[in-house]
Structure formats: structure tokens, C-alpha cells
Amino acid sequence: MIELAEVTKAYYGAKGQDPLVAVNGVSLTIQDGEFLAIVGPSGCGKTTLLNLVAGFEAPTQGRVELDQEAITRPGPERAVVFQQPSLLPWMTVAENIAFGVMLKAGRVGVDPHQLAHMVHMMGLDGFESHRPYQLSGGMQQRVAIARALMTEPRILLMDEPFGALDAQTRSDMQRFLLELWKVNRPTVLFVTHDVEEAVLLGDRVVVMTARPGQIALDIVIDLPRPRQWDLVLSHEFNQYKRRILQVLRPDRKSSRIG
Amino acid sequence: MGYLMPGDDEGIDAMAEASLPAAPRIRRRHLWVPWLVALITLFLWWLVTALKLFPPVALPSPGAVVHQLVVTATIGYSGSTLWADIGASVGRITVGFVAAVIVGVPIGFWMASNRVIFAAVDPLLQFLRPIPPLAYIPVMVIWFGTGELGKTVLIFFCTIPIIIISAMSGVKNVQETRLRVAQVFGATPLQQFRYVVLPSALPEIFTGMRVGIGVAWTCLVAAEMIAAQSGLGSMIETAGGELQISVVFVGILFIGLIGYLMEFIIRTIEHRMVPWKGKA
Numbered sequence: 001m002i003e004l005a006e007v008t009k010a011y012y013g014a015k016g017q018d019p020l021v022a023v024n025g026v027s028l029t030i031q032d033g034e035f036l037a038i039v040g041p042s043g044c045g046k047t048t049l050l051n052l053v054a055g056f057e058a059p060t061q062g063r064v065e066l067d068q069e070a071i072t073r074p075g076p077e078r079a080v081v082f083q084q085p086s087l088l089p090w091m092t093v094a095e096n097i098a099f100g101v102m103l104k105a106g107r108v109g110v111d112p113h114q115l116a117h118m119v120h121m122m123g124l125d126g127f128e129s130h131r132p133y134q135l136s137g138g139m140q141q142r143v144a145i146a147r148a149l150m151t152e153p154r155i156l157l158m159d160e161p162f163g164a165l166d167a168q169t170r171s172d173m174q175r176f177l178l179e180l181w182k183v184n185r186p187t188v189l190f191v192t193h194d195v196e197e198a199v200l201l202g203d204r205v206v207v208m209t210a211r212p213g214q215i216a217l218d219i220v221i222d223l224p225r226p227r228q229w230d231l232v233l234s235h236e237f238n239q240y241k242r243r244i245l246q247v248l249r250p251d252r253k254s255s256r257i258g
Numbered sequence: 259m260g261y262l263m264p265g266d267d268e269g270i271d272a273m274a275e276a277s278l279p280a281a282p283r284i285r286r287r288h289l290w291v292p293w294l295v296a297l298i299t300l301f302l303w304w305l306v307t308a309l310k311l312f313p314p315v316a317l318p319s320p321g322a323v324v325h326q327l328v329v330t331a332t333i334g335y336s337g338s339t340l341w342a343d344i345g346a347s348v349g350r351i352t353v354g355f356v357a358a359v360i361v362g363v364p365i366g367f368w369m370a371s372n373r374v375i376f377a378a379v380d381p382l383l384q385f386l387r388p389i390p391p392l393a394y395i396p397v398m399v400i401w402f403g404t405g406e407l408g409k410t411v412l413i414f415f416c417t418i419p420i421i422i423i424s425a426m427s428g429v430k431n432v433q434e435t436r437l438r439v440a441q442v443f444g445a446t447p448l449q450q451f452r453y454v455v456l457p458s459a460l461p462e463i464f465t466g467m468r469v470g471i472g473v474a475w476t477c478l479v480a481a482e483m484i485a486a487q488s489g490l491g492s493m494i495e496t497a498g499g500e501l502q503i504s505v506v507f508v509g510i511l512f513i514g515l516i517g518y519l520m521e522f523i524i525r526t527i528e529h530r531m532v533p534w535k536g537k538a
Contacts, residue, residue: 054438056438073441074441075444076442076443076444078442079442080442082435082438082439086433086435088436088453088454089534089537090457090534099443100442100443103440103444103449104443104444131534131537133534147439151443
């Protein structure tokens with residue numbers, strides 16, 4: 001169980017300047033095996049929240065805990081899939097996927113069967129000895145996800161993992177992620193700015209508002225799984241979407257687009 | 259042709275393979291250009307000397323230089339053959355340059371990771387950097403004489419600031435995300451260095467080495483002209499004094515060729531070791 005209690009994160013700039021409050025008094029509990037999507041506009045502190053859980057940053061105030069123990073540093077039970085390209089270009093696809101296992105158990109500790117299975121599952125067959133820069137964006141992100149899953153983490157932290165992908169690849173990857181999640185049931189913290197993606201994937205969606213980042217809505221998505229792509233056309237789906245959008249764009253003025 | 263469904267990659271691949279023409283041939287015509295330029299230059303040089311526009315003491319003909327090359331390579335000039343002089347110069351630069359890399363890279367890494375070390379070394383580095391290495395030559399002669407040690411030390415000191423700065427900025431250019439990836443997986447500081455920091459810094463270190471070898475070569479030849487009994491610089495200095503202009507030309511030719519060759523060697527190693535440079 002991940003627990004955030006009254007968490008505030010501020011960044012201090014030059015002397016005399018007001019600190020920038022990225023996250024303001026956020027309390028949030030994530031159950032084991034839960035798929036939680038955090039949605040909000042850019043600059044709402046959703047990545048900061050993920051960084052706090054990952055242990056990259058420490059809260060200015062409040063507590064960030066995993067199983068009642070304070071998170072002070074990154075750890076292998078909390079794998080991260082980053083928004084930016086994060087593969088190591090000096091390693092092949094196979095070496096990148098095995099990176100986490102290799103650090104822990106050495107090169108000999110990498111189980112070739114597990115590696116081959118992961119490569120196959122991610123549809124990367126035949127690309128094992130390619131370098132990351134020889135792959136398309138979608139394939140690179142699949143390698144990054146494979147790398148995170150290879151260590152069989154209890155918790156998967158995903159920071160807009162499909163943000164840079166085109167619509168087609170993106171929906172393939174979403175389907176793919178749900179397939180994987182169904183098997184191992186890790187706790188997933190999925191940050192996105194795409195409302196539709198959040199509702200489609202999450203058991204629960206937390207909506208954050210722009211600076212200082214606060215939770216504006218915490219809503220359980222009671223839609224049956226497995227979810228099909230045509231779910232996005234259903235009435236229930238659109239009601240969830242509408243409720244979230246109403247929080248994100250409360251006044252009529254800011255919702256006018258033409 | 260039917261519609262492709264999501265995930266129908268095999269269909270796409272099969273279609274592409276069926277209709278793909280043979281790989282297009284890359285036009286390599288431009289590769290002739292440098293050779294053509296060299297040939298034209300050689301011809302103009304020959305023409306100018308054949309027309310006797312300059313006295314042969316000032317500008318030797320291509321034929322005279324080739325003849326002199328054979329003579330210096332076999333019989334030698336002023337007591338030593340061309341190969342002995344090349345060997346002396348290349349030996350000095352190799353020792354001085356390799357020492358500068360071996361010492362400079364760790365200093366650069368250390369400065370990048372420790373603020374105290376940075377504060378201690380950086381002012382010295384910034385002070386030394388703008389000084390032309392030639393200004394050290396008198397100091398070198400007084401301290402170490404005209405032997406091998408002085409010139410090796412000179413090369414060491416004129417190359418090391420470049421190497422240190424490139425190693426330091428290489429480390430500072432490490433992408434935060436890549437470092438975090440290693441930290442997530444519980445990498446030890448040593449593992450973070452080995453698998454993330456070092457490879458990230460390599461491209462910049464190689465750039466520094468390529469700049470550094472040029473600077474080292476320039477200041478070695480200059481030092482040999484002022485204080486040495488052997489080496490290419492010494493050879494052209496002696497020949498200049500004796501108005502043996504074709505020997506000077508042979509020397510210049512080889513200084514240029516060797517400088518080019520050394521840069522080429524480093525570039526080749528770079529391609530091998532840092533194939534991702536500029537791509538990621």
C-alpha cells in the first residue's frame with residue numbers, strides 16, 4: 001500500500017523569490033494491485049507526485065510511505081517508465097531489457113528464457129541486438145516497459161509513457177499494458193494528461209488541478225474488465241469523461257474552443 | 259488490399275517486402291573531389307616551378323621534393339633518416355598524449371563529482387588555458403634541458419587542460435533520466451559510473467582527444483624547432499638554416515600527413531567505441 005499524507009512539494013528558486021508550490025497538501029492511498037490513473041493539465045504536479053513515490057525527490061512537508069515505511073530513495077520494487085526516452089544507447093535492446101536484472105545478479109544472473117519470453121511478449125523478436133536509436137518510438141517505449149517488468153516489480157510507476165506516440169501505436173500500447181497488468185497485477189500509478197486514457201485504463205482516476213497541484217476529484221471507474229477499445233464509445237465511459245472534464249474545465253469560457 | 263487492423267504488423271511487413279525494389283545505390287562520385295583537388299594543386303605547383311616563376315631555392319619542384327624524400331628516407335639528412343625523425347616525434351607525442359589522457363580523464367571526472375576539487379582545480383585550469391603552449395618552451399629547456407623529458411612534459415601540459423575539460427563536461431551532460439533508471443534498479447555508485455556516467459561522457463572525451471592531439475602535435479613540432487636534436491621539427495629547422503628548401507617541404511608534408519593520420523586513428527577508435535554518438 002502506498003500512502004501520501006498531506007504532501008506538499010515546493011521548489012525554492014533564487015533568494016527573495018516565492019517558492020514554487022508544485023503539489024499542495026495531497027493525501028492519497030493506493031491499494032496493492034490497484035491501477036490508479038492521475039490526470040491533469042501540464043504543470044499540475046502529477047509528475048512531481050510520481051517522482052515522490054519513486055523516491056527521486058523528498059516531500060517538503062507530509063509523508064510518502066510504502067507499507068508504513070517512509071520512501072527515501074528509489075528502489076527496485078518501484079519500477080519506473082519515464083516519459084522521456086530513457087534507454088541506454090550503448091546497450092542493445094536485449095541488454096537494455098536485462099539491465100535491472102544484470103545490475104542485481106550480474107550478466108550470468110539473467111535468465112535467457114525469461115529474456116526471450118519478454119522479448120516475444122513485447123513483439124520485439126529479431127530486434128534483440130539492435131540499438132535503441134534504430135527502433136521506432138513505439139518500440140523504444142516497449143523496450144522501456146519490458147525493462148521495468150523484467151525485475152517483476154510490485155509497483156509500476158508510469159509517467160505519460162505513451163505521450164510521445166502516435167494515436168495508433170498509443171492504443172496498441174494501452175491494450176498491451178492492460179494485458180500485462182491482468183497477468184501479474186502490479187500496483188500501477190499511471191500519470192497522463194489524456195482523460196480518455198485515464199478512464200480507459202484506470203480502476204480509479206485522480207484528477208489534479210493546475211498549480212498549486214491539488215486533488216480535485218477522486219473517482220472509481222466502475223467499468224467491467226477486460227475492456228475493449230469500443231468502450232470509449234459507450235454511454236458510461238462518456239459520463240465518466242464528462243465528469244472529469246467538468247472538473248478540469250469548470251467555466252464555460254475556458255471550455256470554448258472556437 | 260484489405261484494411262489493416264491494429265497489431266497487424268505481419269501484413270505490413272509482408273507487403274513491404276513483396277514490393278521493395280533493390281537497395282538504391284549511393285552515389286559516390288563526390289569521393290573523387292579531394293583527389294581531383296590534390297591533382298590540380300600538384301599540377302599548378304609543377305607548372306609554377308617549370309615556368310621558373312620563383313628561384314628553386316625558394317620553391318622546389320615536385321620532382322625535387324620526391325627525390326629529396328627518397329634521399330632523406332634512405333641515406334638521411336644531417337645524420338639521421340626521415341624515419342628516425344618521424345619515430346622520435348611520434349614517440350614523444352604518444353607518451354605525452356597518452357599520459358595526459360590517463361591523468362586528465364580521472365581529474366575531469368573527479369572535478370565533475372566533487373565541488374571542492376572543482377573549486378581547487380578550475381581556476382588553475384582557466385588560468386593555464388589561454389597561455390599559448392609555446393610560452394612554456396623556455397621553461398621546459400631550463401628545467402629539463404633539450405632531452406626527451408622536456409618535450410614529453412610539454413605535450414602533457416598543453417593537452418591535459420583540453421582533456422580535463424572534455425571529461426568534466428562529458429560527465430555533466432549525463433541525462434538525469436538515465437541516471438535515475440540505474441538508481442531505480444538499485445545500482446551502486448560504481449555501477450552507475452560504469453554503465454551510465456562513463457558511456458555518457460565518452461563522446462565528449464573523444465572530441466577532446468581529437469582537438470587535443472592537434473594541439474599536441476602543433477606544439478611538439480614548434481618545440482622541436484627550438485630545442486631538439488631529432489624529430490621532424492628539428493629536421494626542418496636545420497634544413498631551413500642550410501637553405502635546403504626541399505627537405506623543409508618533405509618535413510612539412512610529413513607533419514601534415516602524420517597530424518591527419520593521428521586524428522584519423524582517434525576517429526576510427528571513436529566510431530568503434532561510441533557508435534551511438536550523435537544518434538541518442
